[in-house]
Amino acid sequence: MPPKKLIAFGKIGAFGQLTISGEKKEENVTGVGFGKFGKNDEEFVPEPTKDVQEVMGFQGFGCSKAAKNFDLDTLVEQSKQVAKERIHASQKDSPADTDASQSNQDEDSDDDFVGPAPPPLAPLPTAEISERNKPIDKKATQNMKNEAKKQKETGGDEDSDEDVSDDEGDESIEKAIPSSHEINLNHGTRPVTALHIDHSGARLATGSVDYEVRLWDFAGMSSALQSFRTIKPCECHPILDLHYSITGDYILVISGSAQAKVVDRDGFEKAECVKGDQYIADMARTLGHTAGLVAGCWNPRDKTEFLTCSHDGSCRIWNFEDVKQHKGIMKCRSQSGLRAAPTSCTYSRDGHLIASACNDGSIQMWDHRKKFVNTSVLIRNAHEKGTETSSIVFSYDGKNVATRGGDSTLKLWDIRQTKSAVHTATDLYSRFASTDCAFSPNDRLILTGTSFQKGETGGKLVFFDRVSFEKVYDIDIQNAHAVRTIWHPKLNQIVVGAGDGSVRIFYDPVRSHNGAKLCLAKPKKRTRQNEVMSIMRVITPHALPLFREDKPRSTRRAIEKARKDPVLSRQPELPVGSKGSGGRVAASGSTLSSYIVKNLGLATKLDDESDPREAILRHAKEAASNPYWISPAYAKTQPKAIFQSTTTEEEEPEEKRNKTA
Numbered sequence: 076m077p078p079k080k081l082i083a084f085g086k087i088g089a090f091g092q093l094t095i096s097g098e099k100k101e102e103n104v105t106g107v108g109f110g111k112f113g114k115n116d117e118e119f120v121p122e123p124t125k126d127v128q129e130v131m132g133f134q135g136f137g138c139s140k141a142a143k144n145f146d147l148d149t150l151v152e153q154s155k156q157v158a159k160e161r162i163h164a165s166q167k168d169s170p171a172d173t174d175a176s177q178s179n180q181d182e183d184s185d186d187d188f189v190g191p192a193p194p195p196l197a198p199l200p201t202a203e204i205s206e207r208n209k210p211i212d213k214k215a216t217q218n219m220k221n222e223a224k225k226q227k228e229t230g231g232d233e234d235s236d237e238d239v240s241d242d243e244g245d246e247s248i249e250k251a252i253p254s255s256h257e258i259n260l261n262h263g264t265r266p267v268t269a270l271h272i273d274h275s276g277a278r279l280a281t282g283s284v285d286y287e288v289r290l291w292d293f294a295g296m297s298s299a300l301q302s303f304r305t306i307k308p309c310e311c312h313p314i315l316d317l318h319y320s321i322t323g324d325y326i327l328v329i330s331g332s333a334q335a336k337v338v339d340r341d342g343f344e345k346a347e348c349v350k351g352d353q354y355i356a357d358m359a360r361t362l363g364h365t366a367g368l369v370a371g372c373w374n375p376r377d378k379t380e381f382l383t384c385s386h387d388g389s390c391r392i393w394n395f396e397d398v399k400q401h402k403g404i405m406k407c408r409s410q411s412g413l414r415a416a417p418t419s420c421t422y423s424r425d426g427h428l429i430a431s432a433c434n435d436g437s438i439q440m441w442d443h444r445k446k447f448v449n450t451s452v453l454i455r456n457a458h459e460k461g462t463e464t465s466s467i468v469f470s471y472d473g474k475n476v477a478t479r480g481g482d483s484t485l486k487l488w489d490i491r492q493t494k495s496a497v498h499t500a501t502d503l504y505s506r507f508a509s510t511d512c513a514f515s516p517n518d519r520l521i522l523t524g525t526s527f528q529k530g531e532t533g534g535k536l537v538f539f540d541r542v543s544f545e546k547v548y549d550i551d552i553q554n555a556h557a558v559r560t561i562w563h564p565k566l567n568q569i570v571v572g573a574g575d576g577s578v579r580i581f582y583d584p585v586r587s588h589n590g591a592k593l594c595l596a597k598p599k600k601r602t603r604q605n606e607v608m609s610i611m612r613v614i615t616p617h618a619l620p621l622f623r624e625d626k627p628r629s630t631r632r633a634i635e636k637a638r639k640d641p642v643l644s645r646q647p648e649l650p651v652g653s654k655g656s657g658g659r660v661a662a663s664g665s666t667l668s669s670y671i672v673k674n675l676g677l678a679t680k681l682d683d684e685s686d687p688r689e690a691i692l693r694h695a696k697e698a699a700s701n702p703y704w705i706s707p708a709y710a711k712t713q714p715k716a717i718f719q720s721t722t723t724e725e726e727e728p729e730e731k732r733n734k735t736a
Contacts, residue, residue: 248519252538253567253583254550258591260300260578262289267572268509269314270559273323276566276590278340280326281578282314288328290342296594306342315509318381320373325395327381329371333364335383337395348383348398358389362400370419376426388414390431405447409435410455418463418508424473428452428490432464432478438488454493458482466511471518475541479512481505485523487544498544503537504528507558507574516564520547524557524571536560536571552579566590 262281269282279291286309289302296303308314309330316329325345328336337346351361358365366387374380380402384390392403409415415433422429422443428451430440436459440452458464462481469476475497476488485500505526512523521539534557536550556574563570568590569581580591637643698706706713 248540249548251515251517251586252520252548253569253587254548254581255583256581258300258580258582258595260291260302260580261576262302262572262578263287263576265576266507266556266558266574267576267578268507268558269317269329270561270570270572270578271317271319271326272561272563272566272570273319273340274321274565275323276563276588278319278323279570279578280317280319281572282317282328283576284313285576286311286313288314288317288326288338288342290340293590293593297597298595300594304342306338308336308338308342308344315368316370316372318372320378320381321375322378324378327371327373329368329383331367333366333368333385333387335368335371335381335393337381337398346395346398348393349400351387358387358406359404364389364391369417370421372421374426375422375424382420382422382429384417384420384431386416388416390417390420390429392429403447405429405431405439405441407431407433407439409433409437419465419467419511421467421469423469424471428469430467430469430476432457432467434461434463436460436462436464438464438467438476438478440490452490452493454488457486457488457496458484463508465505465508466523468512468514470514470541471516477512477514477521479503479505479510479523481508485512485521485539487521487541498539500537500539500544500546506556510558511560513560513562514541515562516567522560522562522569524552524560526556526558526574534574536569550581563590 260279260281263283263285265283265285267281267283269288270280272279277292277294279293280288281291282288286307288306288308290304290306291302308328309332312330312332314328314330316327318327318329319325320327324340326338326340328338330336333350335348336344338344349363351358351363351365353365355361355365364383364385364387366385368383368385371381371383374382379395381393381395382390383393388407390405390407391401394402407415407417415435415437417431417433420429420431427443428440429443430438430452432438436456438452438454438457439450441447442451445451457478458480459482464478464480466479467476474490476490478486478488480486483501483503483505485503486496487498489497503523503525505524507526510524510526512521514521515538519541521541521544523537525535525537527534532551533554534552536552536557537546538548539545540547550569552571552573554575555577557571558574559570559572561570562568566589567583567587571579571581573579582591584592
């Protein structure tokens with residue numbers, strides 16, 4: 076054991092003699108000081124102060140060179156003894172706990188007890204004390220264990236309890252699906268092919284093949300269930316996919332065009348991706364997509380990054396702040412090395428993987444933390460070749476991937492073992508290339524939609540158990556196909572985009588929160604009638620005629636009178652009659668020339684119905700006697716006209732001569 080070390084507290088002065096267990100010890104050890112300042116201690120302390128020191132029993136106020144040292148072991152021993160005395164005193168008050176207190180004392184003696192003693196224990200009944208003081212019977216405990224084993228083997232009460240708990244678990248799976256209540260939102264008459272809800276669950280965005288995007292606000296919507304805004308962001312291109320950013324500020328709009336657009340939460344356009352050069356074969360050398368888009372989504376970790384895929388065989392990463400060129404590109408290749416067109420794409424939950432399903436039936440994944448040269452996960456022949464895998468989604472734990480194939484199948488894959496699918500569900504008919512699948516918020520179920528065939532009444536929303544992949548539950552969609560499906564984890568509501576242009580929202584009044592429940596509680600807004608200012612008519616029979624008000628008359632007679640007036644009724648001019656008179660043009664005749672002659676050339680009215688030859692010959696005598704225009708000019712050179720004399724008798728023609736040879 077090393078010698079006990081005394082601890083010095085610097086230049087703190089002596090506080091008298093430390094009393095331990097009634098004994099006085101004086102230990103003066105020179106401490107580590109900081110020197111002296113000014114005069115000596117004796118000169119510095121005045122005389123009255125010395126008298127106070129003698130009376131109070133201490134020396135100095137920290138000016139002494141000697142420092143007091145404390146022995147920690149001695150202090151610990153003293154505190155232990157005080158604690159033991161208190162425990163003994165509490166045991167005298169409760170004699171029934173004598174044995175328990177002794178055992179506690181033994182344990183305390185072994186360990187170093189520091190601090191005050193614990194509070195006294197409450198007294199126990201005498202029966203319990205007697206049971207505790209009895210020695211333990213080892214044979215009885217062994218017999219109890221053997222009986223428990225026999226009950227487990229024979230399927231006794233415990234097995235029955237386990238069966239009940241399993242049944243309750245199965246019932247809880249069905250009860251956990253919020254399907255007791257339903258509301259319908261009317262988007263239009265065409266199939267709803269795009270659907271998404273923001274992270275907070277406040278707004279819903281729907282898109283259709285009618286080129287329209289509707290925005291719904293659950294908090295501001297009444298029971299009339301009307302959208303607050305309708306936009307056409309991509310003109311004449313159908314809307315294929317919509318996705319809210321992680322902050323809910325922007326919406327990514329994917330249409331049939333080659334350019335993706337970003338709008339804010341109120342529908343105003345904020346950015347548009349650039350279009351690539353379609354004459355360049357290498358997609359890495361173009362700035363954007365060269366063919367129609369298929370799908371897209373935002374990065375779940377970065378609010379400025381989003382992903383798009385196109386029929387040009389590439390998936391591109393974009394930065395929202397700079398959309399003039401792509402940030403990264405991934406080329407989808409088939410097994411033969413040719414170009415494969417992606418049909419859907421998504422991020423993993425942590426944003427480390429980018430997955431894409433292609434039309435050759437493969438599933439290709441790239442690591443976001445590396446260069447996009449080679450795939451990190453590749454599944455060939457995941458679905459039937461030539462079909463469109465309409466959806467690919469990661470589970471919440473990131474271990475599994477679910478794919479909805481165009482070959483009427485739903486498959487569950489394990490990323491760590493990709494040789495074969497973990498589970499496969501068949502006979503899930505779908506008409507649309509945008510039918511998707513989703514995981515439940517607790518990762519226990521997988522749901523997808525189906526389309527109805529000839530002879531069926533409607534599509535279905537089918538739920539499968541993730542572990543056994545057995546069909547657990549289904550919801551009928553009457554007279555419509557189930558195209559898009561979302562199970563929002565925060566709202567605990569299921570939203571389905573149907574093929575008849577409606578959006579079905581399924582919820583539970585107890586387990587669901589906000590969302591559709593907010594708008595149903597608000598009544599419809601009443602349309603107010605236009606306010607009409609009515610003038611109060613004061614009857615004053617003895618007033619002067621100047622100030623007397625006219626009695627209100629019926630407007631019917633005034634309208635009939637104005638109708639008869641051609642000016643007030645603005646009656647159009649009558650058309651030209653059968654004789655050529657009437658109408659706008661034929662004011663003086665039936666031709667335009669007569670109208671022009673009357674208004675421009677002649678002051679007198681012409682009678683167009685007279686013979687024009689007689690009208691000309693009427694001036695023949697005057698023209699012969701007094702020529703003015705033509706005759707004087709040709710008087711010298713013009714030969715004299717000889718006219719044939721008119722005969723009344725008809726001349727007989729000469730006889731025809733016979734032809735001679």
